[in-house]
Amino acid sequence: MRFSSIAKSIVSGVAAGATAAVTAVQDGVVTTGEGVTIVLAILGAWGITYAVPNKQPATEA
Template sequence: MRITKYAKAITAAAVAAGGTVATAAADGVITGGEAWLIVGAFLGGLGLTWAVPNRTTSTASPEA
């Protein structure tokens, strides 16, 4: 199964932002500072994951 680095990065960004939203919304209010943290988590997850290349595999030896 091939997953492009874009799908991998978007998924990582969504997970990072989702975890931050869950933590920020624990008290029922998301402040401006927490909103910036959510944006930062999304962009950080997106950028850092996109920068790491996927592992290359040879076609001669399929994974079990």
Template structure:
């Protein structure tokens, strides 16, 4: 299976943003600060995921 580095970063961003929004919606409302925190979480996840290389594959692609 060949998962591109783009897919890995997109999934990480979605997961971070969803977790941040779920925490922000715990009180039933979403403030501007909650939205900005979610955006920061997505951008941080994208940046960190992009910076970490994928594990090199072995001889059989494992």
């Protein structure tokens, strides 16, 4: 299965954002600081995942 860098970035951003959001809503209230943490988790995951290149398939000799 082949995923482009953009697709991998989106999936990782959703996963990171969901993880941060689940942690933030444990007390029933999302504060401004928790909202900023969610956004930074998403942006960080997007940037890091997009920057790392896909592994090149091995060529058969």
